[in-house]
Amino acid sequence: MKSFASRIIRWQRHHGRHTLPWQTSRNPYPIWLSEIMLQQTQVATVIPYFVRFVARFPDLPSLAAAHEDEVLALWSGLGYYSRARNLHAAARTIVAQGGDFPASPGAIAQLPGVGRSTAAAIAALAFGQPCAILDGNVKRVLARHAGIAGWPGHKQTEAALWQLAESYLPHTAIEAYTQGMMDLGALVCTRSQPACATCPVNTDCIAHTQHRTAELPAPRPKKTLPEKQVQMLLLFDRGELMLEKRPSHGIWGGLWSLPELAFDADPAIHCRNRFGFTALTQQVLPQLSHSFTHFKLHIRPVRLQLMPRHTDSPGQAWLPLADVLDAALPAPVRKLVTQLDGN
Incomplete structure (x- = not known):
């Protein structure tokens, strides 16, 4: 042979x-x-x-x-x-x-x-x-x-x-x-x-x-993935959406994403306390889930229309919705923006 x-x-x-x-x-x-x-x-x-x-x-x-x-x-x-x-x-x-x-x-x-x-x-x-x-x-x-x-x-x-x-x-x-x-x-x-x-x-x-193709190789041992919940803020001002630069290390390192906060936090209060922005309107959008290798993330998107902002901070970018998809975005954020663009 x-x-x-x-x-x-x-x-x-x-x-x-x-x-x-x-x-x-x-x-x-x-x-x-x-x-x-x-x-x-x-x-x-x-x-x-x-x-x-x-x-x-x-x-x-x-x-x-x-x-x-x-x-x-x-x-x-x-x-x-x-x-x-x-x-x-x-x-x-x-x-x-x-x-x-x-x-x-x-x-x-x-x-x-x-x-x-x-x-x-x-x-x-x-x-x-x-x-x-x-x-x-x-x-x-x-x-x-x-x-x-x-x-x-x-x-x-x-x-x-x-x-x-x-x-x-x-x-x-x-x-x-x-x-x-x-x-x-x-x-x-x-x-x-x-x-x-x-x-x-x-x-x-x-x-x-030996008719063992179904058992070889042995599969990865099953492990229940932990689940996390987070809110993501879609902050709009004069037709532009705010993106934040994520740290270079960790999940989505170096990408442009949306501001995050705890699942049980108040988006309007968080927006005012962290950024100094006042929200005129607030809309909760359908939840989105995204699986990583080690955990599953459940995202509650919240869209807020802001009073006109006065200053920008380092690590932030305001872009027209049509230009946001040209940025380096995580997959779930890209999906959220695409859905907004479709509306």
Whole structure:
């Protein structure tokens, strides 16, 4: 029987993905950008963001020279915004050090926001470095093929998968093998209803031959997400909406958002005490919920029409409603503004 790697390589060359927008060359910049965007995010979601991003920032110097607000605005809606801030910081670091993208997985892993698997993928696809990757799709392929039980997020299970991934590495065609492993997990060895009949390694796949694809890999242990409640204020004055710049760290770090207050607080009193604004009218809008990795947020939007303001404060911006969507907004705030715009 042919080796595991040779079967993956042959399958990728005939059935894998070859027309993704970051596959046009071995330039490390678009490969790095795509790998960062693809962290926790599906290819179909990433493609339009990637296309817009490289149209505005076609290379490292243009990204490094950009203002963080513009980077975050192009990322708005893609989520996990620390990725965008790390990407921007890494570009500035690389340019400051001469502009050459690092070629070894160890050096790539030193960049902000780049872990072991992401560094290996960039090194393999851009530079042909023989290093193993272990993203979510690859974990699933390996766990099923070798019959490795346990949730891949557990250290012991992950260590076994890393050892297996490294043992399967070929000596040649590392780019095709690396892309093939990602493609196989995305297109064939899917989480539910995998297409085992078309898999190039099905003959010796334990999950397939033992009818265990539904149980391998083991799912993440279930955990009840805590729920939080907050009010968000849509403060209007002379047709303009007020946005606040969030701190650079934490949820939605560096984005423009809406003022928040406790769920049981009085919006008009909060508005007067915090900002010195007097609310003429107040309207509670339908509640909106948004799920994060570690908690679920319930938002009560409150629209307030203010008496004309007199001064602006640092970290605030007043924008016509038509211009607000051009700002770097969190997804639920973008949804709220879109609904307002539709009304």
